[in-house]
Amino acid sequence: MSGKYDLKTEIAIIGAGPAGVSTALFLAKKGVPHLLLDKARFPRDKVCGDGLSGKTIGLFNELNPALVEKMSANPNHFLxxxxxxxxxxxxxxxxxxxxxxxxxxKHAPGFTSRRIDFDDFLLKQINPQFTNLQVETELVQIKEIPEGLELELIQQGKPLTYLAKVVVGAGGTASLTARKLAKQKIxxxxxxxxxxxxxxxxxxxxxxxxxxxxxxxxxxxxxxxxxxxxxxxxxxxxxxxxxxxxxxxxxxxxxxxxxxxxxxxxxxxxxxxxxxxxxxxxxxxLGSIKRPLSGERYLLTGDAAALIDPFTGEGIGNAILSGKFAAKILAEAVQKNDFSAAVLKKYDRLLYDDLWSELQISYNIQRLVRFPALFNFVINRVHNNSRLQETFSSMFNDVDMRAKLRSPLFYFRLLFNLKGGARDDNVSI
Ligand SMILES: Cc1cc2nc3c(=O)[nH]c(=O)nc-3n(C[C@H](O)[C@H](O)[C@H](O)COP(=O)(O)OP(=O)(O)OC[C@H]3O[C@@H](n4cnc5c(N)ncnc54)[C@H](O)[C@@H]3O)c2cc1C
Missing domain, CATH: 3.30.9.100 (D-Amino Acid Oxidase; Chain A, domain 2)
Structure with missing residues (x-):
């Protein structure tokens, strides 16, 4: 008991999916203590396609290369x-x-893994030296008071009240933090x-x-x-x-x-x-519009921040990326003991500087694929041309290349087999 509160913490992360756990892992790497809570008991299921893209693998390598080695060594859970x-x-x-x-x-560029296995694997990587993990603990109410944010929780049926200086909303699509503090709407x-x-x-x-x-x-x-x-x-x-x-x-x-x-x-x-x-x-x-990602004493990560790729539907990689940037800004805020909206706003800038052009490109592609005739035409062309297939492969791994799909000139070149279009001897579109 800490005064009138059952616990006081500087940072409380609400949700232990990929966004919350990666925030915790990146914070631990910086030596910043924090609380991580989730209403579920793990292992728990999450409806998903279970695809882990190259972005996820790249971020794991940044965090700790041993992570991907462990995944590779576990073929029962990672394909x-x-x-x-x-x-x-x-x-x-x-x-x-x-x-x-x-x-x-050294290993495959992507994996698939049932979320019941993947999220449990990820949670097992937390460092108890810095992460106070509490599962079966649901945030049911959040109140702004002068000293910080008052969190009303139910832990295995028991009501608790915690005080946090800053909260990371990582509760996914139904995040209470996003609804209550950021006033997000569907x-x-x-x-x-x-x-x-x-x-x-x-x-x-x-x-x-x-x-x-x-x-x-x-x-x-x-x-x-x-x-x-x-x-x-x-x-x-x-x-x-x-x-x-x-x-x-x-x-x-x-x-x-x-x-x-x-x-x-x-x-x-x-x-x-x-x-x-x-x-x-x-x-x-979907991350097809820009939304505020932070405010006075809070940050949103992963699905709570709506960062899913509007074309591919991938959200795990962007959830982990948001956790990385959230940890960076939180570490600075802790050092300054300043959790104001002005300080946390840097998180929005950092994340959108990295991600926004990619999300926009995907949104444009999403709008293009509403036209089946255009989609059929592009796939027909690529299907018949091995060099174009190589170009397309790099497009889905390279955002600058993907940007070309937005250009009307690309389709014009494809249509008329022009230099820089579909000709086998020159595919530099
Ligand atoms: C049908 C479908 C298919 C998809 N396919 C893919 C795919 O193949 N690849 C891909 O990369 N992405 C895919 N996605 C997207 C991906 O599932 C999400 O982007 C990803 O799970 C986001 O992670 P997160 O940590 O933000 O949220 P979540 O994974 O939803 O985790 C949120 C956590 O917060 C906890 N929580 C929520 N509220 C509270 C509360 N009040 N108190 C305490 N804890 C709370 C929950 O128990 C949960 O553990 C798919 C999504 C769907 C719906």
Whole structure:
């Protein structure tokens, strides 16, 4: 007991998903003590596609290269993945390796891992010297008082009150901190709705565990995915823009089941497959508009800050990136003993300077793929041209290259086979 409070802390991180745990790991690396709490008991499930991109792997290497070594050494929980297949609305596909030259790589450039395993693995990496971890502890109310933020919690049925100087909102899409302090509201035009079901025994999976994005016309600009997992299982799901659900009267579960049953390729591949879980859904807050990410005594990270890539739907890498920058600014704030909005605002600048152009590019691509004819055309061209496939591979690993997809000149060149377009002898678009 600390006066009228059960506990006093400088930093309280609410949520131990990838955003909260990575904030804790980066803070511990700087030697800054903090509290990390989560309402769940781990291991716990989280509805996701279970894909871990190159961005996640790169950030883990920055944090501690041993992390990726541990993942590689655990094939029961981590499946190495070497690329991605895009299947256009007309059914034509292209296969893009994650990296052009993989010869020098010590491990795969991407992985898939069920979130029940991945989040538990990540939580086990925390350093108890700096992180006071409290699970089964739910934040139910948050109040601003002159001394800081008063947190009302329920810990295994018992009410507690803590005092924090600053709070990191890492509670995901339904973050209380984002709703109460940042007054964030749901915006269906900047939100995907997704659902996921685990299957086993799907045939014709890629030998190098490529993840598959099937852009079926009914889901555009969203897609149906098949992500391979250990034990001959796969994460199968579908995501669509939330605003389209009402507008186009979409029933997501029916759409997924219908695609699997009627699409000729999928129907063949799912012939002997069996669902091994129920269907679960959740929301994906997209980083397609800039929002305030901090204020007086708080920062938002991960889904609470709505940082999911508007085209690919990836959020784990950006959640970890936000944790890295949050830790940097929090360490400075602790040193100055200043948790004002002015000091924490640096976090918004740092994160958006790094991420905003990438999010914008993805948002532009998301808007382009609403037109099936254009999408079919690009995939057709790339499909028939091996050099263009290489160029496209680098596009999905290199943001500057990806920016070219925004340019009308790119499509003009592609259309007329001009220099810098689709010609086999010159693909420097
Ligand atoms: C269908 C779907 C498919 C997706 N596929 C992918 C994919 O393949 N790859 C990818 O990179 N991203 C994917 N995403 C996005 C990804 O799941 C999220 O971006 C990621 O989980 C964000 O991490 P986070 O830590 O911000 O939030 P979360 O992972 O949601 O973690 C939040 C944590 O906060 C805790 N919490 C919440 N409220 C409280 C409270 N009041 N008190 C205490 N604790 C609380 C929760 O228990 C939870 O543990 C997908 C999302 C969906 C919905």
């Amino acid at each position: 190495p993945s070497w690329g991605v297949s895009f299947i256009a609305p007309n059914g034509k596909g292209i296969e893009l390796p994650f990296k052009k030259d993989m010869s020098g790589l 915006q269906p035009q900047h939100l995907f709705a997704g659902l996921r079901v685990y299957y086993e025994n799907i045939s014709e999976m890629h030998p190098q565990n490529f993840i598959e994005l099937h852009f079926i016309p009914e889901a555009l600009p969203g897609y149906l995915w098949i992500f391979p997992l250990p034990d001959n299982q796969a994460n199968v799901g579908i995501g669509v823009l939330s605003k389209d659900i009402k507008k186009k009267n979409i029933h997501l579960k029916t759409l997924l089941q219908k695609a699997i049953a009627t699409n000729p390729v999928l129907a063949r591949r799912f012939k002997n497959a069996r669902a091994v879980s129920s269907v679960s859904g959740w929301r994906l807050p």
